[in-house]
Amino acid sequence: MRLHREGYKHVLIASVIWALLGFVLVRFLVDWPVINIALNVIFFVLWFWVLWFFRLPNRTHSEGEEIAICPADGKVVVIEETIETEYFKDKRIQVSIFMSPLNVHVNRNPISGIVKYVKYHPGKYLVAWHPKSSTENERTTIVIGNDRTELLFRQIAGAMARRIKYYVKEGDHVKQNEEFGFIQFGSRVDIYLPLGTKIDVKIGDVVKGGVTVLAHLS
Numbered sequence: 511m512r513l514h515r516e517g518y519k520h521v522l523i524a525s526v527i528w529a530l531l532g533f534v535l536v537r538f539l540v541d542w543p544v545i546n547i548a549l550n551v552i553f554f555v556l557w558f559w560v561l562w563f564f565r566l567p568n569r570t571h572s573e574g575e576e577i578a579i580c581p582a583d584g585k586v587v588v589i590e591e592t593i594e595t596e597y598f599k600d601k602r603i604q605v606s607i608f609m610s611p612l613n614v615h616v617n618r619n620p621i622s623g624i625v626k627y628v629k630y631h632p633g634k635y636l637v638a639w640h641p642k643s644s645t646e647n648e649r650t651t652i653v654i655g656n657d658r659t660e661l662l663f664r665q666i667a668g669a670m671a672r673r674i675k676y677y678v679k680e681g682d683h684v685k686q687n688e689e690f691g692f693i694q695f696g697s698r699v700d701i702y703l704p705l706g707t708k709i710d711v712k713i714g715d716v717v718k719g720g721v722t723v724l725a726h727l728s
Contacts, residue, residue, distance in 0.1 A: 514616060516675060516692045517564020524560040528553050563695070566616060571687040571720040575656075578620040578707075579687060580722040581663055582699040584609040586715045594702045597627055597653055597662050602702040603709065605724060607717060609697050617665060617676075617691040617699060618720045621727075623656030625682040630674075633667070650676050650691065654684060659727050663701040665693050687720040704728065 513521065531553050535546050572579050588606035593599075609615060633648040648667040653660060665674045676691035678684060693699075701724065703709070708726040711717060717724070 511568060512566045513561070514564045514566040514692065516694065517560070520560050520564060524557045528557045563611065563615065565614060567614060569718070569721055571618075572723055573686055575622070575658060576727055577710075577723050578661060578701070578703065578725045578727060579618065580607065580711070580717040580719050580724045581620045581690075581701060582607045582609055582617050582717075582719045583613040583615075584699070584717065586711050586713050586717060587698075588700075589709060589711070589713055591705065592702075594662060596629075596651055598660075598702065601705055602662070603705060603707055604700055604702055605709065605711065606698055606700045609693065609699065611695055614719065615693050615695075615697070616689055616719060617693065618687050619654060619684045619690050620663065620686065620701060620724060621654055621656060621659070621661055622684065622686040623654040623660075625652065625678045625680055625684060626655045626660065627651065627653035627662075628676070628678060628680050630676075648674060650674050652676065652678060652690060659704060661701060661703060663699060665691055666698040666700060667693065668697045 532550065535549055584607040586605065587608045588604060590604055591601055592604045594602045629651045631649050631651070650665045651662060653662045665676065667674055673694045674691065678690050684690065703725055706728055710723045710725055
């Protein structure tokens with residue numbers, strides 16, 4: 511397991527804060543050992559949570575031209591037919607994955623291909639499971655296409671997620687399971703697939719990005 515590059519600054523800041531608070535506790539609460547220990551435990555847990563949040567676990571990824579891989583860790587909260595209004599402007603199958611603050615927050619390409627479309631949208635910070643979060647929250651829309659299909663997916667900010675990072679641009683050639691982005695502190699990823707696609711997950715499933723097969727492509 512490694513530390514994701516998005517976490518370097520945050521872990522450094524958390525470490526400095528923990529060190530300063532530790533100094534204050536030793537300096538001013540030396541006569542209150544129980545309180546001193548309790549606060550040190552709390553500060554350690556908070557520091558460890560920052561470290562844990564930005565973890566990048568080693569995984570054996572699933573691969574295949576005929577499959578779409580889950581782009582994120584989390585729980586499947588939506589599987590439904592809907593109108594995709596930004597790029598395709600037609601009916602698609604939407605699958606939404608909710609990422610809690612405890613999940614790995616790396617986002618991975620579900621298929622290999624060429625990046626056809628990238629657009630960042632400023633917006634609100636409704637809770638990620640809100641029905642309007644897909645269209646009203648801060649979000650980034652990305653489309654990847656290949657000879658078999660085109661898929662659209664969105665990084666959606668939630669009530670806690672205030673920073674969406676994406677690493678691709680239009681025209682890039684990308685590989686399945688490579689990182690395309692990162693969302694900090696809880697969020698949601700939506701993916702839109704063609705009608706008729708065989709969906710291999712169901713609502714309530716806990717999935718892993720780069721590992722769980724999301725769908726078999728026509």
